[in-house]
Amino acid sequence: MFGAGRKRYGLTASAILMDRDGIWIALVFDAWLRRSASERGAALVAPARATELISTADGWQLTLLRHSGRLTVRCRFLVDAGGRTAPLARMLGHHHRAGDRLACLWCHGVSSGDLGVTVTIAERDGWWYTAPLPNGRRVLAFHTDSDLPVAKELAGAERLLARARRQTDLASLLSTVGFQPVGNAGYCAAHSSWMEAAAGPGWLAVGDAALACDPLSSQGLLNALYSGLMAARALRRDLAGDTDAFAHYAQTMARVVDAYRAHLAAWYALETRWPDQPFWSRRSVPTRPGVAGSGTQTHTD
Numbered sequence: 001m002f003g004a005g006r007k008r009y010g011l012t013a014s015a016i017l018m019d020r021d022g023i024w025i026a027l028v029f030d031a032w033l034r035r036s037a038s039e040r041g042a043a044l045v046a047p048a049r050a051t052e053l054i055s056t057a058d059g060w061q062l063t064l065l066r067h068s069g070r071l072t073v074r075c076r077f078l079v080d081a082g083g084r085t086a087p088l089a090r091m092l093g094h095h096h097r098a099g100d101r102l103a104c105l106w107c108h109g110v111s112s113g114d115l116g117v118t119v120t121i122a123e124r125d126g127w128w129y130t131a132p133l134p135n136g137r138r139v140l141a142f143h144t145d146s147d148l149p150v151a152k153e154l155a156g157a158e159r160l161l162a163r164a165r166r167q168t169d170l171a172s173l174l175s176t177v178g179f180q181p182v183g184n185a186g187y188c189a190a191h192s193s194w195m196e197a198a199a200g201p202g203w204l205a206v207g208d209a210a211l212a213c214d215p216l217s218s219q220g221l222l223n224a225l226y227s228g229l230m231a232a233r234a235l236r237r238d239l240a241g242d243t244d245a246f247a248h249y250a251q252t253m254a255r256v257v258d259a260y261r262a263h264l265a266a267w268y269a270l271e272t273r274w275p276d277q278p279f280w281s282r283r284s285v286p287t288r289p290g291v292a293g294s295g296t297q298t299h300t301d
């Protein structure tokens with residue numbers, strides 16, 4: 001429920017809902033993706049952590065750290081699919097530009113007689129989100145800026161729940177479904193951030209490594225899938241001799257970033273009840289597509 005009229009907005013057709021920490025969608029999808037890649041001839045090295053990257057005459061030399069020790073691999077192209085930290089691009093000296101300081105404080109719990117209801121509710125210092133999970137569980141999350149006092153005040157499930165119960169609609173829903181915090185609680189980065197250029201000679205960034213989305217947008221998985229498809233196309237074109245393929249990919253992703261920022265600003269602009277509160281005033285000026293840093297403070301991760 002966003003905005004003075006406290007309207008209820010449905011998810012857009014392109015929005016994909018996921019439970020970041022329940023991992024239920026990710027596990028199935030990741031397993032399928034890995035199996036498909038292996039069936040098509042990809043050599044899978046997992047679990048492994050990329051720790052060192054060297055540019056060579058014909059591509060890259062990457063050092064992977066496994067339980068059994070180090071492994072050095074050589075490759076012609078690099079695709080950074082390492083999430084928000086963009087580990088490979090970072091090793092090349094490329095850093096994300098952050099659009100804001102959004103953080104997510106969350107806790108898991110059990111609920112009985114769950115209505116299957118997912119809600120987003122704005123409040124003075126940020127916004128709430130709660131959604132059902134498999135096996136009679138539910139997630140409760142509060143999103144605010146990491147530098148605001150409330151981000152420290154709400155650490156832990158009990159404080160989070162106490163504050164949630166001060167929101168009439170949320171309190172009513174949590175009471176109806178009998179929500180009780182059990183299990184994990186935590187804190188994670190949820191801010192918008194993006195690469196100035198999502199590709200360079202011999203490398204591309206996809207998914208969150210290219211553009212990490214505010215969860216309000218529900219665009220993270222869509223972006224991961226779309227940029228993955230676009231990156232695959234760029235690689236195929238490069239292999240076929242198109243020397244502009246990576247530059248075109250970077251341009252495509254720059255347009256995605258502009259569109260994402262404009263849409264996100266429009267969503268936040270729907271909420272006008274607390275114009276003087278830092279969380280909302282920081283988001284009150286619409287971001288103009290194509291103008292890096294307009295409307296919000298930007299800083300480098």
Ligand SMILES: Cc1cc2nc3c(=O)[nH]c(=O)nc-3n(C[C@H](O)[C@H](O)[C@H](O)COP(=O)(O)OP(=O)(O)OC[C@H]3O[C@@H](n4cnc5c(N)ncnc54)[C@H](O)[C@@H]3O)c2cc1C
Pocket residue numbers: 015016017018019020048049050051081082083084085087104188189190206207208209212213215218219220221222224
């Ligand atoms: C609180 C929250 C809620 C969200 N809710 C939604 C939602 O409802 N809908 C939605 O569409 N999106 C949502 N998102 C966004 C979504 O989770 C991401 O956009 C999506 O997971 C990005 O996928 P990815 O593969 O690019 O990155 P990730 O899922 O972050 O995967 C990156 C992978 O790289 C690995 N890795 C990192 N560093 C290294 C290294 N050095 N070496 C080897 N491997 C490495 C990591 O272990 C990880 O497996 C949410 C995000 C947050 C923070």
